[in-house]
Amino acid sequence: xxxxxxxxxxxxTKRGQNVTFRCDPISEHNRLYWYRQTLGQGPEFLTYFQNxxxxxxSRLLSDRFSAERPKGSFSTLEIQRTEQxxxxxxxxxxxxxxxxxxxxxxxxxTRLTVV
Amino acid sequence: AQKVTQAQTEIxxxxxxxxxxxxxxxxRDTTYYLFWYKQPPSGELVFLIRxxxxxxxxxxxxxxxxxxxxxxxxxxxTITASQVVDSAVYFCALSELIxxxxxxxxxxxxxxxxxx
Numbered sequence: 001x002x003x004x005x006x007x008x009x010x011x012x013t014k015r016g017q018n019v020t021f022r023c024d025p026i027s028e029h030n031r032l033y034w035y036r037q038t039l040g041q042g043p044e045f046l047t048y049f050q051n052x053x054x055x056x057x058s059r060l061l062s063d064r065f066s067a068e069r070p071k072g073s074f075s076t077l078e079i080q081r082t083e084q085x086x087x088x089x090x091x092x093x094x095x096x097x098x099x100x101x102x103x104x105x106x107x108x109x110t111r112l113t114v115v
Numbered sequence: 116a117q118k119v120t121q122a123q124t125e126i127x128x129x130x131x132x133x134x135x136x137x138x139x140x141x142x143r144d145t146t147y148y149l150f151w152y153k154q155p156p157s158g159e160l161v162f163l164i165r166x167x168x169x170x171x172x173x174x175x176x177x178x179x180x181x182x183x184x185x186x187x188x189x190x191x192x193t194i195t196a197s198q199v200v201d202s203a204v205y206f207c208a209l210s211e212l213i214x215x216x217x218x219x220x221x222x223x224x225x226x227x228x229x230x231x
Contacts, residue, residue, distance in 0.1 A: 031216050033218060040223075041223055041224070042119075042206050042208070042224050043219070043221050048213060048218060050216065055216075056213045056214055089158060095216065098215055098216055099210070099216075100148045100165060100217050101167070104165075105162075106159070106160045106162075109158055109159065109160075
């Protein structure tokens, strides 16, 4: 069990560029979550997958954001036409069951800076 | 909707003092979980504790203790004999039911600074 892995750890991009982040959950975890944390705030839920199905999306997830989880393994989060307001830490978490009693493990995050 | 309030934005104490971080929550779920996480400057979220809403026993782990009071919807965290290494941002979080899972709703965090 190597934990939840996120890549890259840091990303600096110019406004208007597209970026993609990757999350590898704990191998036996079928549920995967994305959160965003802006400076001085707590993490906020973005979206959730059960296996390959995206079952919940926050209204924070604008049309420029898309997440996928092909084959129910790793997940990617893409942001198109980045804006300065997208600068944040993007956190991924995974769990093995329907409640947090089954564990809820966060990765170390990808810190995005849009310049 | 679920809500978590951490009214203390920043706390600064001198090493070896005891410090309590407050957390108040609102939920419509009958079964829920409460969490505390520590976030050091490196940015990762370090899990400290998870508490089931049916278990109101207070818990102690070394210098850390947690006071869960369902009647006042509070889940406070106390560090006894604080140390410089305890300096971090601390988040309280509450589970919320979504389709087939639970997401976490976080408070805004309390920045704790322990001065030598």
